[in-house]
Amino acid sequence: MEFLDLPQFLSAAGTVCLPGSKSISNRVLLLAALADGETEVRDLLASDDTARMLEALQALGVGVTALGGESWKIAGCGGRFPVKQAELFLGNAGTAFRPLTAALALALAGGDYILKGVARMHERPIGDLVEGLRQLGADVTYLGNDGYPPLHLKPATIRPGGSVQVRGDVSSQFLTGLLMALPLTGETVTVDVVGELISKPYIEITLATMARFGVVVERQGWQRFTVKAGSRYVSPGVIYVEGDASSASYFLALGAIGGGPQRVEGVGRDSIQGDVKFAEALAKMGAQIDMGPNWMEARAPESGLVAVDLDCNHIPDAAMTLATAALFAKGTTTLRNIASWRVKETDRIVAMATELRKLGAVVEEGDDFIRVTPAALKPAAIDTYDDHRIAMCFSLAAFGTPLRINDPKCVAKTFPDYFDRFAAVTKAAPVIAIDGPSASGKGTVAARVAGVLGFDYLDSGSLYRLTALAARRTGVDWADEAGVAALAAALDVRFADGEIFLRGQAAGDAIRTEEMSAGASIVAALPAVREALLFRQRAFNRCPGLVGDGRDMGSVVFPRARLKVFLTASAEVRAERRYKQLIEKGLSANLDALLLDLKQRDERDSQRSVAPLRQEADARLLDTTHLTIEQAVNQVLEWSREAL
Ligand code: DC
16 A cells, blocks of 8 residues: 655645636636637646647637646637537547537537547437527437437527526536527527536536626526526636635645645635635634635634634535644534535545544544544554545644555545645654664764754664564564564554653663664564554654654655765774773673674675665765764754754
8 A cells, every 4th residue: 555654744834826627627718719809718727628628629710829837818709610610529528528519509600510529428428418409499410329429510590589498417517518508599598407406516616607707697596597688708808717625725724734824826715616615614713814816825823723613514525624624723623514524435524533533633423523622643544545635634634743644646536746735835844864884873973963953863773673672572583574573563662761661661771782783683674674663763753853863764764854964983983882882881792793793784784675774875974983972963963054
C-alpha cells in the first residue's frame, strides 16, 4: 500500500489557484460560443472534456484563441454557427455531448451535423433529451441504436408556443442541455420536469451561468422552467471559471489553523457553488475570512478557533473539512444533518469517526451527526477508503501531529496534485539530519545541538538497539527478518528525561553493550525491520523541530531535512573515543578489539543493500578527527543558522 508521511506543520500561508470546475468550464464555453460578442474565459479546467468542447467549437467555426495559461478567448457567433456541415467527435465527454446536441439541434439557421463519441459514449442514453428537442421542432435522427448516440442533426423547424416535457430523474444534464439551448428558439418556452429532479445544485449552476450571460430563467420550484421570447446570450466580457468550492475548503481551513493568510483563487463572493458557504462556517469557528469576487482568504484568529454546533445540510462535502478543523477548536464541535455522508464514496460518518479516534480525538457518532472533542493528538496511520475527501481533510490534522496517509493518490478524483499544492503553502517543523559511522560523536553533537535550539532529539540507532534487545529477550533470532520486524513494529518504547524505557523499564544501559551494538547492526540490515521503524522515526518530526542522528536520516527518513550533516572521524580516533567511554563507565575494554569491531560495523552499515551509510550529495561533511565536541557543535549550529 502506498502512503504519504506528513511531518507536523508549523504554519500555512500562501496562494493556491484552484483547478477549474469541469461542469462550469463546459457550460461557459458553450454559452460564450452562443453569445453575441467576444468572451475571455479565465481559469478554464484543462481536461479531456474541455478539450473536446474546444475542438468542437473550432470545427463549427467559432473563434477559439488560446491566451496562455488557462485563459481562452471565444468569439461568440450569436447562435449562428458559421460552419453548416460538420462531423464532431466528442470522446466520452458527457458535459460536451448533451449541451452541444441541444444547441446544434436548435441553432439559428442550423446545419447538418453528425455527433459521435467513443464506444462508451454510444452506450450512454440521450433519448430523453432528443425527445424534448423534437417536441420543439428539432430534426434529430439516431445513426445507431434508438435513444443513443451517434446522432444526425438537421435544421429545426421551431414550433411556436413551445412547451416541453423532460424527465428529471435520469440525468440533470438533459435539462441543462435543453435550458441552455432554449434562447435559440426565439419563442417563450416552458419546460416541465417529469419525475423528481435529481442533482439540483447542478441545475443551479446552469441557471447561474446562463444569468451571467444575460438570460434569466423563470422557475417555479424545481418543476417548471420558462425562458422568455427575446432572450439572448450576451458576452459578460471576462468570465472566470470557478474552482471547485469543496477543494477550496481544505486551504481555507489551513489558513484558519496554520495562521494564514491563506488565499484560494477561483472561488469567491460571486460563486455559484453551494459549498462556498463553508467560509461562513469557518468564520463561525472564529477564522477571519476575506473575500473578493473570485478569491477567498482565511487567517487564524488570535485567540484560537472555537467549536461550533452546525447544521451542515447545505455543505455536505465541505463539512468533512470542519470535522478535522474541529481538532484545533476549543470545545466540542457538533456537525448535524449529515446523513448523506453515509451513502458517499464510503460511509463517511463511520470513516471519519474511526480515523479521528486514531489520532486521539473523542468522537461521538449518530445516525446523522458527528461530535468531535479535540485532545492532544498522537501520530497515526490514516486509512482513506478510496475517498479523496478523507485523504484531503486529514492532511489538516498534521498541524497537531505527524501522521501517515494511506493511499494518498485517491485524491486524483478531483485534485490530482493536492499534496503538492499543500506542500507549497505549508511549513514543516524543521529537521537537522546528522548521519555518520559508529562512535563518530554524532550522538553527543546531535543531542547538544538539539538542546541549544530547543528541538527534540532522535537517537535512531537506539531503536535498532532496542529491537535487537527485544529480540534477545524474547528469544527471536536476529536473522529472523519477519520475527524481528514484528517486534520492531510493536516496540513499546518511551523516551523521557534522557532515558529510554522498553516496556516501562529503563533500558539505556542494556542497549549500549558491545553485544547490542553488534545485534543492532545485524537487525538494521533487514529491510522489513527498517520499514517497520520508518514511521516511528518520522513521528518525531514535531514542532518546534528535530535533530536526528543515525545512518539514513538524510537519505531515507528525512529526505527534506533543512540541514544534512555527514559527521565522521578516522576509525582510530573513533575506537579511542569508544574505549574512553567504556573505561569511564567502569567497563573493561580492548582498543584493538574495538577498532576491529568498528571497522566490521562500518563495513556492514555501508555495504548493506537498504539505506546504506553514505554521504548524501546534499549533506555537509564534518570530519571531527581533529575537532573537540564544542567545535563540532558550533559548526553544526552555524550551519543550522543558515539553513533554518
Ligand atoms: O548509532 P548506533 O551505533 O547507536 O547504531 C546502532 C546500529 O544501528 C548501527 O550499527 C547501525 C544501525 N543504524 C542504522 O542502520 N540506521 C540508523 N539510522 C541508525 C542506526
